[in-house]
Amino acid sequence: MWVSKARRALCLSVFWRSSAFFELYGRAHSTEVAEVPPSPQLSSHAAPTDEAWKRCQALLQRVQSRMYIHPGQAPAELCREALTSIEHLLASSPTRRCTAARRLWRDALALQSYLPAHDISAAADTASVLLFSDQAQRGCRVCSQAVGHPQFRQGPRSDTELSGYLRLLSVHSMCACYSHESFSPDWWTALVDSVDEAKRVIAAAPKPRRAPMAHALEVLAWSLDWLHHHNDMPERQALGALKAKLPQWLPFLFDEFDATTAKxxxxxxxxxxxxxxxxxxxxxxxxxxxxxxxxxxxxxxxxxxxxxxxxxxxxxxxxxxxxxxxxxxxxxxxxxxxxxxxxxxxxxxxxxxxxxxxxxxxxxxxxxxSGAQPYFATQALLHHRSAETAARIQEEHGDLLTGNPHLNWRTALNFTMKQVEAADPHWRVYLPETLRLLSDAGKLKQFWSLLQEYNAVDATANISVAASLSRAMQLSARWWHAMEVMDLLVSAPPPRDAIEDQLVTTACAGTLRVLLQAKRWQEALRVFLMVGDAFPPTESAVVSRLLTSMPMYAPWQMALAAATQRGLTSDTTRIILLCLHAGASAALLPHAHQQKASALIFAQHGRWDLVRTVVEQRPIDVSLWRTLVQAMEHCADDVNEQTAAIVFPVPLPHDCWHDTSFGNAFAHLCVQRGWLSLLSSHLSCLLAPPASSVTPMSRLGVEYGHLLRFLQSNHFPPAEFVFTDSYVVHQLMSCVTGRRVSVVAKLPAASGSTKQQASTYLRVPYEILSVPRGEGDGTATVRVTSAPTSTYLKEHCIFIAASGLVVGYKVPASALFTSARGLLRVLGNNGVYRLAYHMSVASSGLFLLYPASASLTWYSFKLRVRLCVAVMPAAPYVPLLATSFFDRYAMRWRSGEGDRHEVEAVLLATSGQEVRHAWRSLKVDLNAEGWGPVEPDAGAGDMYHILELQVSRHAPTIEGNAMLADVEVFTCHGRSLKPLGADDGEAAEWDL
Known part of the structure; x- marks a missing residue:
């Protein structure tokens, strides 16, 4: 995509900082009147098949045929019948706003033009059609012309004409209500005279014949009442004065609504x-x-x-x-x-x-x-559906925005390519429409390819392309294109109509969503502060998501003030922010839906104390207990087992153990945090008779019992015991021991047909599985055996601590798990250990083992890593020394040139639970500015070398805080550690 660099440099620094930017966007709609066709036209779109539509289409066909035979002439009766048919159709049919009906109001105007100007019934039908077609201003014009006709001022000559007068006045009132048109003096005179005459006719007529006139008068009175309360027109007081003339049997006319009276x-x-x-x-x-x-x-x-x-x-x-x-x-x-x-x-x-x-x-x-509203509603509906579904809908129904049933991504792409092949110098003018259709259909490969050809300097279609790019970002998670969306919007001319106005909103809201999905709250906040004026109240949900996802140190008060100024916050959002950042109590949220919504947000921030307050208000709600577990998982602070036992007392509410998802989540939390004694207590309560015979968790309780005995006492599970829980099997295989562990696992047939499927389901390496064997009950069994040890030298053991920590060295091109098993084998260590973090095959350096029965909760880590970084292909990037990650990770440049460099970085993990994600966080920050680590071979993973490992142990205090106890630093400097086998000769070499 071609972009003006000068424009890019100025737009983001100056133009978008002002909230006055969107004040330059004119919102006035065009008032030009479209030309009325000389004769009714049959729609080219597929019409509905109900009887009303068939009758209407048949009448229009007859009118068209008669006018073809006798140009400029049409029978009045036939035109009046067709006009009445259109009015009845739009008044009652569930397809009144379908694409085929969009031009019926034009047909109605054309039909009326062939009828006498004093035909009141035709004028009322036409105005009614215009009202139902959202053309109230044109409806007022038709009514005003009829009221101003000399014959209308002469008054009705029959009861039928009087009913027509009343109906015309009713429709005129409703059209004026929505178009804010004023009434002429003739209208007021006709209104008073018609009401008086109708009352006289009703009083003089026999009771059975009063109903039609009474109904017409009631509708007129109700329309005046509607107009009086929904329009601030100057004549509002005059309307209220008519109450004495209107039927007395109709209550509450012109009265303010009162809920008690209405009840x-x-x-x-x-x-x-x-x-x-x-x-x-x-x-x-x-x-x-x-x-x-x-x-x-x-x-x-x-x-x-x-x-x-x-x-x-x-x-x-x-x-x-x-x-x-x-x-x-x-x-x-x-x-x-x-x-x-x-x-x-x-x-x-x-x-x-x-x-x-x-x-x-x-x-x-x-x-x-078809049109803007159905198009954007359909896009919102398809937002969480697959790209295949979006493409199918578009191919079946065409482009809803333009109403062309034959236009879709395929036809647009073919047409554009034909223009290219024909050497059309203006073929790029078709790109915005093609890009929109491609992004709507989820055809990302073609979209990214064509986007490179768009000339953004032209700027006439930048709004449409920005919305398309925003949609493609959400589908592909390429959030780093966010500033390109902003640049397109800034360089575009102001929106020319409501469609472009909505496209601006779509582009801004979509960009905010993709940034929040990627957990880039800082970039999302910048976008919101730049384009906050483009967010209507209907997009308040995504703004609330931004506010509630910001961490403690973020400028949440400034963001809240900006959102409040634009009317994009709710009381619930404000209370949640006060609870998160200002110490307010979660008890301020009394309603159930508020409590559930806020509990999820508290859990995302790891605020288990706030979630616990909500749980105490609704202790039997199992979903809130699940949210409490989630909050503990996200909690970065140190929580010891004694505190956890208070939060999750024994026994828990009985309904919790009837919920398998809660039972699994709680067991996972205890294993991850090292709360094995707490989990053992709950399992003992769960399996105690007679609960074990009725609880759905009883089978899982037995399996978790085997896992606990393995972690705590190194007791291997029975060789022929069949495990059904994939997490238990994964945990057994994740532990590092000097001996090989072998278990049997049962899987659903859909996940155990092949070894590859079983590997994905159990989250274990493909190589350690046997061939799945089908069972008669529709399941499959497979034996899982931990990987064999690799050749290992004792000199590769860096350190063994009394607390059980073991630091070893991994050579390049070797698997971490087999290296760790080899280390324990060489040391003769029969304990059960876990890996503190994972390393790729291409990586090398220090790794850490800790006892499986312990937890890293009270540890923090600092890793010094050497790595090669390179510019990511097809992505915008920031020069290396100008990146924010260069300072954030205290990087030092070692060597390199062009787009490939060798650097050293320092990775910090303030909690032991975070160390396993430290490398991924570094990669995410590198990718954010267009860089990434080098992968030497496909499947080998990123190439890096861990030079130094600093382990800090904290001790809990009486107040529950953590105090630094000791610090140990491990390094592999001064060691001549080379690959062990000939197969490792191709591994990366580092200048150690």
Missing amino acids: LSSQSLALLPPRWLLMMTTHPEGDSDAVALERLLRHALGREKRCHGSNVFQLSSRIADILVHRFPHHPSAAHAVATLGTALQCSSVHSYGTTREGFDKALGVLTRM
Whole structure:
């Protein structure tokens, strides 16, 4: 991708620092009126197959045929019938906003142009069609022209005409409500006269004949009531003065909504104004609200079915939107989506699509539509789905944004390539659309290839390309392209329409998500502070995720203030931040959903004290106990076994041991932290009769018992005992002993068909497995035997401590596990040990063994490592000496030139649990700025050499803190340690 370097240098340092950047983005929509086609046009899109659509299409076909035979002429009756058919279709069909219906409002205008100007019913139908098609301003124009006609001012000549007058005034009121248009003096005169005449006709007519006129008057009164409360027009006071003239049998007209009165009147919904019915849906959430909303929806659907004019309020779709959005899992949500379909808001359909049973149904609704809203709702729905699913949807339904059913990534790519082959000098103008379709379909290989050809200096399509790049980043986890997205947005002209406005939001929110997913909170904070104005309130979730993922030392107060200023925070988020950083109590979160959401965030920060407070409020909630285990796993502080025994008392709530996921997670935590006595106590309680006969964990308890005896006493499990838990098998094989360990494992058939599958399932090397053997119960068994020892010399033993720590030396091109076993064999040590950290085959240097029954919790480590670093291909990079990791890891440059250098780095692990992740953290920081360690051969791993190992032991104090007890430094300087065999001759050589 070609980018202006001068623009890049200026944009991020100056332009984006100001929140006024987006104030330059004009939000005014175009007011140009599109030309009306001279005759109705049949849609080229696949139309729905219900009877209403078939009738409408047939009538439009007849009109088109008659006009083809007699150009410029059309029978008035046929045009009026077709217009009425369109109005009925858009008022009631669940496909009223599908792609095929997008141009029906144009057809309605064309049909009306062939009817007399004084045809009030045609004007009302046309305005109603425009209202249902989100063209309220045009609807006002049609109504105003009809009201201003001389024949309208003469008044109705029959009851039928009077009903048409009332309906026209009702539709005009609703159009004015949404377009904020004012009324002419003729309208006010016609309104008063029509109401008086309607009341006179109703009073004079026999009771059976009053209903049609009464319904028309009711709809008009309700539309005026709706207009009065949903529009701040200057005539609002004049509307309120009409209350005395309106029917007295209609209660609450122009009255402020009162929840208590509405509750008392809820048994009789027939006479309540639609405005009140809509306001009744805004109660606080609760279990009974879904039932109440379902009742209101049934009433609205019934009212619209009985009285056609009531459709003008679109009350059923409005109530259904609230029901589906608030209760997507409720059975009535499925019924609402099936009944109303495309009449619902795309955001509500998306909410329903997030449910397990609603995904396919929601996609069925969204893919029948086209435009910005269905496009972005579909993209959000496909965000957590596979790229294959996204590509299939696009290939089946085409491009929803443009509404072209034949446009997808394949056709766009083929067309672009044909332009290249034809030597079209302007072929790059098609790149933005092609890149968007490729990223939407998850075709990343083609996307990254074509992106190199995009000229960002042109800038006319940078917003679209930025959104596409953001989407591709999320799919590929290439978060280091984040600044390129920002550069594209800064260099682009202001958004020209609502679509580009939404693309800006998509690009910014997607960039923030991919940075948070990669745990790059610093970069994410910079992005938010630069483009925070582009985040609407609907994206508050990703902003809250940023705020709650920041560590203690981060400027969380500044970030919170910036988010609050933009209206992107909630009270729950603020309380969580105060708990994390300001010492507030988790008891400030009284509601169950707040407690569960906050507990997960506390756990991510390792704040088990806060999670424990939540658990104490809901002690029988097993999910919170699982979260407490997760918090302990993420806790970087030293927690001794005595404290753990208080947090997880014996016995735990009975329901905990009925949850296998909790039992496994708790056992894993105890093994990792070295709380073997605590785990043994819980297992004794679990296996005590009669609990062992009913607890699902009883079988796992036996297996963990064998693991504990092996770790604590070096008692090997029985040779023929069959293990079913993959974690237990993995732990047995991860231990280093002088003798070989061999166990039998049972696996599901799907994970044990081949050795490769079994290796993946058990997380053990492929070479130590036997050939899986199928069993009659649909499972497979395999024998797992620890790897043999490698040749090892006693001089490679660096140190043996009284506490059980053993420091050895690994030569290049040897496996760490076999080297460690060889070391114990040479020393004649029969103990059970663990490796403090892992090393690749290509690496060399010092490694550390510690007793399996102990824990590294009270240790900290410093490793001095020599490594070769090189620039990553196809990625932006920072010059080596200018990188942040160069200072962070106290690096020293040794040698090298160009894009390949040899350096020394210092890796720190303040907790023994972190040392195994120290090398990975270094790699992540290297990758963040375009660098990475060198891998000499495929599969050999990174090449590095651990020169020095510093081990610091801490002792717990009475207050529970840690005090430095002693420090030991191990080094391999002065040793002539060479590869042991001829096979190691190709290993990397270091200047030691």
